[in-house]
Amino acid sequence: MTKLPTFAACLLALCLPFAAAAATRTLRVVGDNNYPPYLFIGPDGQPQGYAVDEWKLWERKTGIKVQLTATNWADAQQRLQSGRADVIDMIFRTPERAAALDFTRPFATVETGIYADRNLTGIADASGLRGFVVGVQRGDACVERLRQAGASSMREYTGYSEIIDAARRGDIRIFCMDRSPAEYYLYRLHAQDDFVKAFDFYSDRFRRGVRKGDAATLALVEDGMARITPQERERLHDKWMGQRV
Known part of the structure; x- marks a missing residue:
């Protein structure tokens, strides 16, 4: 059997999870609807903020559709626990939450x-x-x-x-x-x-959380976020958190 070159094998391993997920699912993300500048409701009644733009970038990088719901914080957590959401954004890891959730690496203090x-x-x-x-x-x-x-x-x-x-x-x-x-x-x-x-x-530190044991979604989220470049993150920061003068 002909073996794939190492680079091609790695590329295939990296892309297959996204291709499979893109074909079978929409990633349902929930977050707090009153947390500027990350996520809040704008004058038009629609979610806006850093997280909205970041998940749009994640969607483009992975090819997986994101359904982002901004709701009150208690409801966001209930949606995740009841299976009506796959990921919760902007959450602290606490001992109580760690019993029910797995978390990504931190991304903001x-x-x-x-x-x-x-x-x-x-x-x-x-x-x-x-x-x-x-x-x-x-x-x-x-x-x-x-x-x-x-x-x-x-x-x-x-x-x-x-x-x-x-x-x-x-x-x-x-x-x-x-x-x-x-x-x-x-x-x-x-x-x-x-x-x-x-x-x-x-x-x-802010993290993203998934239900306990959902390693596939956790890896999917982390891998997609890793594809966003430092330059893209800097533009998001300047847009929502201001530029140094």
């Missing part, structure tokens, strides 16, 4: 802070949250982190803008939120002067 009414002073670390009700997004990793820190009194909301609206009404005076959407929504809702960041709570 995210900072999470505790924000408070500007007139509420004296909260310098997590121990100062005890006795206060903390606003959180339903399904957020911050819930798990707050419990570990001993802050068990939380009020859950569907999304970040809902949390800020509740804080402005006085329903809560403290909330936990990732820095990027916090800065975006505080400014957009004209609330940047009403609240301060009390302290940096933690930082973690």
Whole structure:
């Protein structure tokens, strides 16, 4: 039997998984619908952001159609667990989630802070949250982190803008939120002067997740993302996160 040259064999091995997947499936991806600049709903009611453009690139690189759904964070996780989605984007790996999901390599570092009414002073670390009700997004990793820190009194909301609206009404005076959407929504809702960041709570790294044991989808996602060039990523960064001046 004639053996394929090493390069041709490697090329065939690399392309076959994409060809088979492209012929048999659509990759269903879900993510948080209020996480600018990565994924959020634009004025036209359609998803937009870094993740939208990145998955379009992934689709072109692999030939596999991507169905990207932006929904509230709790619903996104439920869709994955119930089999209505194949991949969840922009998720932290936590001990609780690791029991049910497998994760890709990390692709971004995210900072999470505790924000408070500007007139509420004296909260310098997590121990100062005890006795206060903390606003959180339903399904957020911050819930798990707050419990570990001993802050068990939380009020859950569907999304970040809902949390800020509740804080402005006085329903809560403290909330936990990732820095990027916090800065975006505080400014957009004209609330940047009403609240301060009390302290940096933690930082973690974004990954993509699949249901536990779904090694084929995990490999498919990783291989497709690896095909996006540094130059293409730089253009995405400049478009959605700004250029240095």
